[in-house]
């Protein structure tokens with residue numbers, strides 16, 4: 492290892508120093524690589540097993556690496572959904588003194604999937620629509636924080652299953668900029684580029700037969716704009732309420748309720764009356780994503796996706812109603828629900844299958860399966876029976892999403908640039 496190696500990081504895991512930085516990333520030995528699905532990229536990216544976790548290493552110019560590191564660090568401080576930066580390493584040289592490019596190291600986002608991996612399994616227009624919905628939420632959240640992305644695309648986003656939907660995370664911040672606030676022009680530019688890139692990406696998938704020939708990429712791509720605008724307006728627009736005749740207090744409560752349903756909490760609301768006092772303007776000033784996530788966390792300590800949390804909270808409410816405890820505090824009911832409903836389901840899943848999905852996702856799928864079985868049977872199928880059939884019939888068919896692909900598949904996939 493060269494003496495001139497320079498590492499920028501908040502904390503350095505000593506194991507990081509043992510990696511073969513004097514070797515170009517392309518030539519890193521298979522033994523240290525982790526076989527996980529990778530998206531399309533300009534630069535060489537490799538996943539590496541390091542002290543019980545996985546890191547992503549990207550070979551890139553030193554100034555871009557530092558810029559991206561700082562962007563990702565700022566985003567993580569702002570609690571934005573993005574990958575977490577670990578380090579930038581510069582000053583790499585081969586044993587014969589040849590200079591090598593810098594690297595940016597990030598934490599591998601667990602259970603995440605690049606969009607191409609999803610399409611190698613499902614290929615439906617509906618999947619594309621759900622990815623775009625998730626990307627619209629991500630883009631609105633980033634814009635609210637003043638983050639201009641500059642290169643929005645499906646390839647630069649990672650997806651996690653989140654109950655029946657997906658949640659999206661930013662993975663590539665090379666072109667990003669943080670501003671106190673974004674102008675309408677900056678926001679529109681990001682949305683336009685997202686639309687163009689998505690349409691191109693879907694057309695590529697279609698050409699490779701990974702996407703239905705009769706689906707229209709332009710139609711689906713247009714959705715990013717409508718979803719983005721609807722959500723942006725709901726979160727930021729000024730609403731005018733007549734103070735005579737209407738019930739302003741109710742309107743404020745309704746606005747907050749709609750935001751909560753969309754998964755946001757209102758941190759601050761601005762209310763102003765006009766000079767005549769007949770009109771009230773309501774505008775959310777600070778909104779925080781993760782309404783259901785935080786509520787479930789408070790009740791149970793579970794750290795899960797927003798939609799998963801919404802689903803679990805509904806099940807807790809159902810449990811409260813069906814066990815005749817409508818008057819009991821939700822905290823108490825939530826603990827009983829954990830031990831008598833949630834945990835038995837997760838425990839019933841054999842260890843080798845449990846690695847496949849996150850526990851909250853397993854529970855979501857169990858609920859889906861229970862609904863399906865009960866619909867078929869025409870009565871409420873007993874809990875134990877639903878678990879048994881979920882484990883026997885549904886789970887084995889799932890791909891192993893924590894690992895997703897076997898090393899054989901990974902090796903051949905890595906050789907096939909069209910696949911990833």
Ligand SMILES: Nc1ncnc2c1ncn2[C@@H]1O[C@H](COP(=O)(O)OP(=O)(O)O)[C@@H](O)[C@H]1O
Pocket residue numbers: 528529530531532533534535536547549574575597598599600603605646647648649662663664665
């Ligand atoms: N921290 C990470 N966790 C999971 N996947 C990652 C991570 N970093 C990179 N990747 C994968 O590598 C791909 C390329 O990374 P990206 O930063 O977009 O590189 P490029 O700048 O070359 O486009 C991503 O699409 C993603 O699939």
Ligand SMILES: [Mg+2]
Pocket residue numbers: 531532533646647663
């Ligand atoms: Mg990229």
